[in-house]
Amino acid sequence: MNEFISLILKGMKLAKDLEPTLQNLATHNYQHMLSNLDEIIRVFISARERLNAHQDLPQMLFRELQQQPQIDPRLQEYWLRTKMMELQHSQLEAERIGISSGMENKQAAGGTQMGSANLAMELGSRDVQAMASSSTQRQRRRKDDEEYRTIRAAAPRMGNTEIPPEDGYTWRKYGQKEILGSRFPRSYYRCTHLKLYQCPAKKQVQRLDDDPYTFEVTYRGDHTCHMSDTAPSVPPPVITQEVTQSMAAQPPPRLQFRLGGGGSGGSSGSGPSTVRYGKEVEYLVADMADVMFNSGSSSSNSMELIFTSMEK
DNA sequence: ACAATTTGACCGGT
DNA sequence: ACCGGTCAAATTGT
Numbered sequence: 001m002n003e004f005i006s007l008i009l010k011g012m013k014l015a016k017d018l019e020p021t022l023q024n025l026a027t028h029n030y031q032h033m034l035s036n037l038d039e040i041i042r043v044f045i046s047a048r049e050r051l052n053a054h055q056d057l058p059q060m061l062f063r064e065l066q067q068q069p070q071i072d073p074r075l076q077e078y079w080l081r082t083k084m085m086e087l088q089h090s091q092l093e094a095e096r097i098g099i100s101s102g103m104e105n106k107q108a109a110g111g112t113q114m115g116s117a118n119l120a121m122e123l124g125s126r127d128v129q130a131m132a133s134s135s136t137q138r139q140r141r142r143k144d145d146e147e148y149r150t151i152r153a154a155a156p157r158m159g160n161t162e163i164p165p166e167d168g169y170t171w172r173k174y175g176q177k178e179i180l181g182s183r184f185p186r187s188y189y190r191c192t193h194l195k196l197y198q199c200p201a202k203k204q205v206q207r208l209d210d211d212p213y214t215f216e217v218t219y220r221g222d223h224t225c226h227m228s229d230t231a232p233s234v235p236p237p238v239i240t241q242e243v244t245q246s247m248a249a250q251p252p253p254r255l256q257f258r259l260g261g262g263g264s265g266g267s268s269g270s271g272p273s274t275v276r277y278g279k280e281v282e283y284l285v286a287d288m289a290d291v292m293f294n295s296g297s298s299s300s301n302s303m304e305l306i307f308t309s310m311e312k
Numbered sequence: 313a314c315a316a317t318t319t320g321a322c323c324g325g326t
Numbered sequence: 327a328c329c330g331g332t333c334a335a336a337t338t339g340t
Contacts, residue, residue, distance in 0.1 A: 173317060175332055188331070192316095204331090318337070326329090 007047035007168060014040045039166075042153075046168030150218040152208075169223065171203060183209050191223060199225040 018036055153167075171189035179186045184207040191201040200221035208214045 172315090174334095175330095176318075177330060177332095180329070186330085190332095314340085316337100316339070319335095320333105321335095322333070323331090324329105325331105326327105 007043055007166075010166070011040055011043040011047060014043065043166055046166065148218055148220055150216060153215050153217055167217070169201070179206070181209075182206065184212070191225060193225040199223055201225075 014036065018033075018040070021033070170192040172192045173187060173189050175188035176185050177188070186204055186206040189203045189205065191199040193199045201223045202220045204218040204220070206216050206218075208216060
């Protein structure tokens with residue numbers, strides 16, 4: 001949940017930062033504004049993915065994705081994102097208008113077009129053309145049949161950083177390597193929570209030779225660390241039968257704890273014996289408490305409140 | 313003090 | 327022997 005909130009806050013901060021530029025739009029250049037908007041969109045999309053994580057929407061989409069093998073693997077992530085956007089769009093429209101099917105279809109079609117437009121911008125028209133024409137179905141490559149998903153993302157063009165774009169997860173860099181034919185090194189990241197959960201997710205980030213403002217991000221392994229959610233995702237020790245059934249029907253991302261190798265001694269007395277995982281354990285406990293008792297967050301969420309609380 | 317990054321060493325596959 | 331991925335000691339950041 002913490003990461004979800006920080007994503008939302010980040011998105012709002014970005015939006016807020018944009019506010020002064022609205023006064024004199026003419027003086028700010030088009031590209032700059034575009035990349036700002038892209039960044040904001042990206043952050044909010046990540047946030048919404050987080051929020052949806054405990055519903056079956058992602059799994060539904062994933063199945064749908066698997067039934068469409070003609071989609072280039074490099075496009076899959078964006079396919080998912082735009083698909084989710086469309087879904088929510090049409091959901092909102094349906095709620096607002098009351099379900100009138102014909103109208104809704106038109107809206108959905110519009111959404112699709114917008115989605116692919118965004119896509120084209122991010123990927124560069126060359127790639128889109130190439131991918132559209134080549135229906136090559138190489139879902140998986142590389143040996144051992146391990147899954148590699150590669151996408152491209154625009155780097156923040158603003159004066160600052162060459163840091164990889166935000167994708168909603170927290171990564172820890174563990175290596176960097178010069179790659180043979182490339183001008184820029186490749187960076188290796190793994191999920192920050194590798195220690196606590198057995199989260200095997202990794203990613204590689206590399207700038208393109210020709211377009212340094214574009215990153216190529218390759219994801220490998222799935223996150224097992226969706227610990228930020230409301231009640232149902234963290235089952236209590238005693239499991240009722242309905243829960244078991246629903247879990248069997250659709251297994252949620254599992255959490256695995258392996259604290260302390262041998263399980264030696266009682267940890268009740270705050271003994272220094274278990275040093276292995278430092279502070280992260282505390283965060284975990286805090287998060288679990290947050291989940292179980294839903295403590296902390298205030299119920300009043302007006303934009304003003306949040307915005308003003310963000311000012312430093 | 314602890315957490316994250318940097319960077320050369322190491323290692324497995326080809 | 328080389329290349330790309332990972333480890334881990336040293337360094338830097340909070």
